[in-house]
Amino acid sequence: MTTRRQFLKVSAAVGGGLLVGFRLGAPETAMAAEGGDDSTDAAGVFQPNAWVEMHPDGRTMLTISGSEMGQGAMTVIPMMIAEELDLPWGAFDTRFAPADEAYSNPALGAQVTGGSATVRGFYSTLREVGAATREMLMQAAANRWGVPISELRTEPGVVLHVATGRQAEYKTLVGDAAGLEPPENVFTKDRADFRIIGKPMKRLDSPQKVNGQAEFGMDVRPGNVLMASVERCPVFGGKLKSVETGKARKSANVEDVIELDHGVAVLARDWWSADQARKKLWIEWDEGELADLDDEGIDAQFREGVKKDARPARTEGRGAGALGSEENTLSATYRVPYLAHTTMEPMNATASVTDTGVTVWVPTQAPGSVQQVAAEIAGVSPEQVTVHTTFLGGGFGRRFETDFVREAVTLSKQAGRPVKVIYSRPDDVQHDFYRPAAYNELSATLGDDGMPVTWVHRIAGPSIWSRVAPGMVKDGIDPAAVEGAADHPYQIDNIAVSYANIDPGIPVGFWRSVGHSQNAYIVESFLDELARRAEIDPVEYRRRLLKADSRHIGVLERAAQMAGWGGDLPEGQAQGVALAESFGSYCAEVAQVSIENGKPRVHKVFCAIDCGIAVNPAGVERQIHSSIAYGLTAALSGQITIKNGRVQQQNFHNYPALSIDQMPEVEVSIVDSGQPPGGVGEPGLPPLAPAVVNALAVLTGKPVRSLPIKLG
Amino acid sequence: MARLTINGRSVSLEVADDMPLLWAIRDYIGLTGTKYGCGASLCGACTVHVDGKATRSCITPIASVDGSDVTTIEGLSSGGDHPVQLAWVAEDAPQCGFCQSGQIMQAAALLADNPDPSDEEIDKAMKGNLCRCGTYNQIRAAIKHAARANMAGNDGEEVSV
Numbered sequence: 001m002t003t004r005r006q007f008l009k010v011s012a013a014v015g016g017g018l019l020v021g022f023r024l025g026a027p028e029t030a031m032a033a034e035g036g037d038d039s040t041d042a043a044g045v046f047q048p049n050a051w052v053e054m055h056p057d058g059r060t061m062l063t064i065s066g067s068e069m070g071q072g073a074m075t076v077i078p079m080m081i082a083e084e085l086d087l088p089w090g091a092f093d094t095r096f097a098p099a100d101e102a103y104s105n106p107a108l109g110a111q112v113t114g115g116s117a118t119v120r121g122f123y124s125t126l127r128e129v130g131a132a133t134r135e136m137l138m139q140a141a142a143n144r145w146g147v148p149i150s151e152l153r154t155e156p157g158v159v160l161h162v163a164t165g166r167q168a169e170y171k172t173l174v175g176d177a178a179g180l181e182p183p184e185n186v187f188t189k190d191r192a193d194f195r196i197i198g199k200p201m202k203r204l205d206s207p208q209k210v211n212g213q214a215e216f217g218m219d220v221r222p223g224n225v226l227m228a229s230v231e232r233c234p235v236f237g238g239k240l241k242s243v244e245t246g247k248a249r250k251s252a253n254v255e256d257v258i259e260l261d262h263g264v265a266v267l268a269r270d271w272w273s274a275d276q277a278r279k280k281l282w283i284e285w286d287e288g289e290l291a292d293l294d295d296e297g298i299d300a301q302f303r304e305g306v307k308k309d310a311r312p313a314r315t316e317g318r319g320a321g322a323l324g325s326e327e328n329t330l331s332a333t334y335r336v337p338y339l340a341h342t343t344m345e346p347m348n349a350t351a352s353v354t355d356t357g358v359t360v361w362v363p364t365q366a367p368g369s370v371q372q373v374a375a376e377i378a379g380v381s382p383e384q385v386t387v388h389t390t391f392l393g394g395g396f397g398r399r400f401e402t403d404f405v406r407e408a409v410t411l412s413k414q415a416g417r418p419v420k421v422i423y424s425r426p427d428d429v430q431h432d433f434y435r436p437a438a439y440n441e442l443s444a445t446l447g448d449d450g451m452p453v454t455w456v457h458r459i460a461g462p463s464i465w466s467r468v469a470p471g472m473v474k475d476g477i478d479p480a481a482v483e484g485a486a487d488h489p490y491q492i493d494n495i496a497v498s499y500a501n502i503d504p505g506i507p508v509g510f511w512r513s514v515g516h517s518q519n520a521y522i523v524e525s526f527l528d529e530l531a532r533r534a535e536i537d538p539v540e541y542r543r544r545l546l547k548a549d550s551r552h553i554g555v556l557e558r559a560a561q562m563a564g565w566g567g568d569l570p571e572g573q574a575q576g577v578a579l580a581e582s583f584g585s586y587c588a589e590v591a592q593v594s595i596e597n598g599k600p601r602v603h604k605v606f607c608a609i610d611c612g613i614a615v616n617p618a619g620v621e622r623q624i625h626s627s628i629a630y631g632l633t634a635a636l637s638g639q640i641t642i643k644n645g646r647v648q649q650q651n652f653h654n655y656p657a658l659s660i661d662q663m664p665e666v667e668v669s670i671v672d673s674g675q676p677p678g679g680v681g682e683p684g685l686p687p688l689a690p691a692v693v694n695a696l697a698v699l700t701g702k703p704v705r706s707l708p709i710k711l712g
Numbered sequence: 713m714a715r716l717t718i719n720g721r722s723v724s725l726e727v728a729d730d731m732p733l734l735w736a737i738r739d740y741i742g743l744t745g746t747k748y749g750c751g752a753s754l755c756g757a758c759t760v761h762v763d764g765k766a767t768r769s770c771i772t773p774i775a776s777v778d779g780s781d782v783t784t785i786e787g788l789s790s791g792g793d794h795p796v797q798l799a800w801v802a803e804d805a806p807q808c809g810f811c812q813s814g815q816i817m818q819a820a821a822l823l824a825d826n827p828d829p830s831d832e833e834i835d836k837a838m839k840g841n842l843c844r845c846g847t848y849n850q851i852r853a854a855i856k857h858a859a860r861a862n863m864a865g866n867d868g869e870e871v872s873v
Contacts, residue, residue: 070808070845206801209809211792212745212785216810219744227739252728270739271748272731344749344757344810344844393747393810394844425750618804622850626807629846652754652842661835663848 046174048136048182050102051081051129058171060092065103065122067113067365068096068205069395070626071681072619075204076119077126079615083196084130084188086154087170094204099367099387111368114400114510116583116679119615123677124188131186139183140176141168156195191613191674200618205391217348217363217390218422225350225418226255227271228411229278232263232431235287235645236505240264244282251277258414265411271422290505290645298504298642299335302439305502306460311476313459313486314497322454322494324445329454330533331443332526335706336518338640339435339511340647340655345393346428351408352418357384358409363392365399373402377409396630397510400468401433426650433509434640436462436481438518442526450534451544454494457485457523462503464510476501480510484519484580484686489552490527490545506642512630513682516582520686521635521693521707524578528694529703538577538694539565551610552579554671555588558608562669563590570594573603576694580686583679585611586671589628589687591664593695600696600709602632602664607684609668612675620680621668627684628666633658635689637708714778718743719787729775733767734758736774737784745785745813749842756841759814760784766821785813788820796820799858799868800851807845815841819855828859 046054053061062081066073074094082089097103103111107121134154141159142149145166153160160167191198208214233239243264245257251266253273258265264281268274312319323329350361351374358378364370367387375382392399404421412419423431438461445454463478472479477486477499486497511517531541539560546552556579559565563575572594579588592604607624614620637656641648649655693704700711715724718741725736737746737760749757751770758770761783788794796819799805806812815838822829822837829837834855843851861868 202804203806205809206804206806207792209806209812210797210800210816212813214809218748270735272735272739342844344808344842346748392808394808622804622807625849626846629848630844651750651752657842657844658846659839659842660848660851661839663846666849
């Protein structure tokens, strides 16, 4: 982000627009991998940057520099380009970007889709892309008409010279524009002049997602492909010791059986035959060090770790030393479990390794990592690896990983043919990179006014960054483990938040909203415990602890207002509130809940989000619905349990997902702070679980101190 | 060997009797709109119509549909213009889209039986079709949209009077 800022030297605001330095990745590198579009004479094609390709016949191709996993990248990326390019909405085709550094997300520094960063990362870049492209078309018109560019303006798809009434459609200018240098500086529009940004736009991918034509990774089928089902060691870290493959090899349609370090792959003409034959393998495993690990052992490691290994993540005032007398101090232990992602499309990858390189077709959030991994396994250079990112049948962080790519490339290399690996649903549940479990000890001392004067929060749990990028862990603190806990916005004189990095060995990874997914639950639930002890309304309690006029207060008050907070509710229902800042956005939710047949029933969720400028308000609303459904699934039933080093859940019968009859009504309000865009794909999730449990506590009088929720 | 009609086309398949219809459709017939999500009739992503009835193809042995008329998402309409498909687009229902073939096939079967389902009837018919993106409120709206369109013989857009 810093490097980007360095060259985005904002020089001057002129004519209401923003003048910025302009420089973008080399398009020739970017497009070479895709082979460009050879249906038109390349000479006439205007390709001013890595995102836009305009043809003299009027066709425009926009490259989608983020994976489409349901969050709407394929719609919102063109919105940002088309706004500044003054491109008529919908008058373009799209393609997914190849693996190329040109498409690195400026907020993340890598070609990765995640961290709710597609809009907030690309907001400046893509508007500059559009603006620069538009300016080149205007320059082409200015040259043709012999008038200064300052006398020209555009309407969607057309350059106009108002004084003489001359106009030229973009397509008549692309040939000339192709010969021009990109401008040094470009003007981007004032918000008041937006025609597309800020308007609720329907998704561009819906038509192909309702007729079966959208191509997901699972649907790619190169010629001569073999379908693979892989038996992996059920114990994490275990290895293959020996295998008897005779019966599997003789099974119908089976073409090959290949031994891997961690498992055995059966390759067949169709996936079902491979999966059936897999059951006929006789395997002996070296189960490794985790063969005796279970939930009790994991919890014991956490409990010991929090005492011995906790390192300070945040200290304010006198920290834990300021804890007061027992009667004024409330203490609680909160626990959250490991969680699987269960994207609707199970993990899969298709690879073809040949003498000249590798082609990978894969639903991925990280095409650059795919390219690196494939190159390493195949023994070729990254430039020899072509990555085709397909539609993703859900991502939620699981598709940052490349375990399925490793298998597909390894197997294709050995089989000498294209290979598609598909995880069965049990494979997908049992071989995930899980949302970390966490153990939390909290204590708070209240002053005479009932407000906290001291807040102590000790966390023990595994660290994601220790595996993914150890450099992110500083002084023992994994920022992802403490986000939302160490940096909560409540103004309390004495604060001590600490973290013990305890890794029981279960693989952990990014899961929608990452550390916020558990920490908002813990902080916001414990805060409600304090408010109940103080007999102060939870909205009022938060208001007193927050900075006046903060964006936190803005969403808190909006959500309370939407919900009619404090008003009459149907018999047996209660409301709970929670607030969280994550991924550059501020989100408050009020959940309206009852208990039916001993189980929580969430009737309605009111959500106020301040995500800065909402580029596609329809997309924002959908992502809030989505985060609420994903968070509610976890709160009601999400739990991976470990016995003998193995995951005990297999499929949706014992790792359930929310169904339509459990989906609450959702009302979304976007608080317009006018700030630059924040994230949207995740911020709706963290406040959901605490809002629900805080409502339940009103009904039962008891806090819910572990997830998933168990009443009674 | 099984013979069946799929999307109006007769096919005969030389595959094991117990091969699930899903994998015959995907890996032998080559239609990939029908999705694998669980393999155990727990998620509904594989829903197709067998003789007009919504059926989980992942647990339906191919031999059991010998002689049947099977419709997949690709055969629901010729141009993606079945009222349910149009309603799904109008209500902006899909997100990742992976479950939507199954959702649409389930919803189309529901509306064929019950042209104006209540919320409870929608819940009952649709609760076996999981969506991890949480598009349920849009799915509900789309089903009602399609019901209005069917009954009014138009595009189902709500008319304010």
